[in-house]
Amino acid sequence: MYLCGIIKEMFSQSEENYLKAIYHLEIVSSKGVTTNAIAKKLETKASSVTDMVQKLSEKELIIYKKYQGVTLTVFGKKTAANIVRKHRLWEVFLVEKLNFSWDEVHDVAEQLEHIKSQKLIQELDSFLGFPTHDPHGDPIPDDKGNLKTIEKSLLSTLAKNESGICVGVIDSSSEFLQFLDKKGITLGKQITVLEKEDFDDSVSILINDKKLSISQKIATNLFVKKR
Amino acid sequence: MYLCGIIKEMFSQSEENYLKAIYHLEIVSSKGVTTNAIAKKLETKASSVTDMVQKLSEKELIIYKKYQGVTLTVFGKKTAANIVRKHRLWEVFLVEKLNFSWDEVHDVAEQLEHIKSQKLIQELDSFLGFPTHDPHGDPIPDDKGNLKTIEKSLLSTLAKNESGICVGVIDSSSEFLQFLDKKGITLGKQITVLEKEDFDDSVSILINDKKLSISQKIATNLFVKKR
DNA sequence: AATAATTTTTAGTCTTGACTAAATATTGTT
């Protein structure tokens, strides 16, 4: 008893989760992704990672040399990008159509991203109007796995009197997102830096026509598009 | 590494598939559902069924006495109805929002029905306008697991000159559904019996202002609501 | 009622994906 009919390439949920983790880690690390890094990201043990990494390597999704970490192959990267694409499209769906807030979508999208159906994802994309970014401002890969990133800067890098549009976050934990909500900070909002405090790196900003003081921690987790 | 956070009761996909199978079989059989019947429905082996049935029994989802078949407990029935509810709501979504035809929805809904999220299913229900029937005319259980069936009759039971509205099918294989599509037979269409042939039990019907001859096999797989 | 046919269960095996503990590589430090 198992799903999987005609479909060209099928990977297990577990394999997909590993691919996605490696994909995300590669973006940051730029060189080989270590076993330990994967283990930490997936909250599993290094030995389990070694097992899986050998399997993914046999399936030509990654390049793996013992003790050397892994790199996605072109095929692996495309596969991973497709999972990320699904994840982010579902997030858009949940927020735009089903009244989820941006801090509630992650767990559900984590499940939905594993649904296998070409048509489903194509139609969903079209139904949502071909969105380019998810509710956290992260770019949605196109159906070839390419993503166009916009030039975004951390709020902390803005100079006094500069302003920008809020376009994303680094930390997308629900705690942080709920905190932003409480402060009235959401995607698309204009933010102007009124003052930068040297002694604690906090910034004073203008948003929603109100003055707000923002800690360094917040300012280094919020992306804006300069203008 | 596994999902499953706060949620009250969590069952594996496999457990859910068994529950659903037993639920469907109970509707037909009315008495205890046999191991073999479950095996056939799930295209698995009887020995595998025995294993799972013992597990479900321990979890109080079913009553199981060796060699006696199984019955859903109240809890089990509610759980199963909820899976069916999710399956059918997703089918409605696929057809109404994502341009799937009624013969394409099953495999995808089979996957989507296992997504765990209270809010998701509530919001989906609301987004779809609280539908009562899926694209095949099957009733959608409410959030307490109750379903109100409408009185429907097989087309084959209609007398000459009687008419009814097409409200459902027994066989929901894509072959049958595509055949119906080709003949212009869809849910909601009015059908009038013009003639009944005794020697092969075929019926001559009026639909879409056209006369059509329908074999016995079709007539015994199509539900209408008499009027 | 006895035997044959069928159904169901048990016992043992396999695969996937996790784990622990031990062994081996690599890296960092003096």
Add this chain to the structure above:
DNA sequence: AACAATATTTAGTCAAGACTAAAAATTATT
């Protein structure tokens, strides 16, 4: 260069869920 610390892999287990083959129970047939 040698040793310590850390990272990685190997070897051996485990649970879930499937399987086959054999045993046991039930049902059907005479």
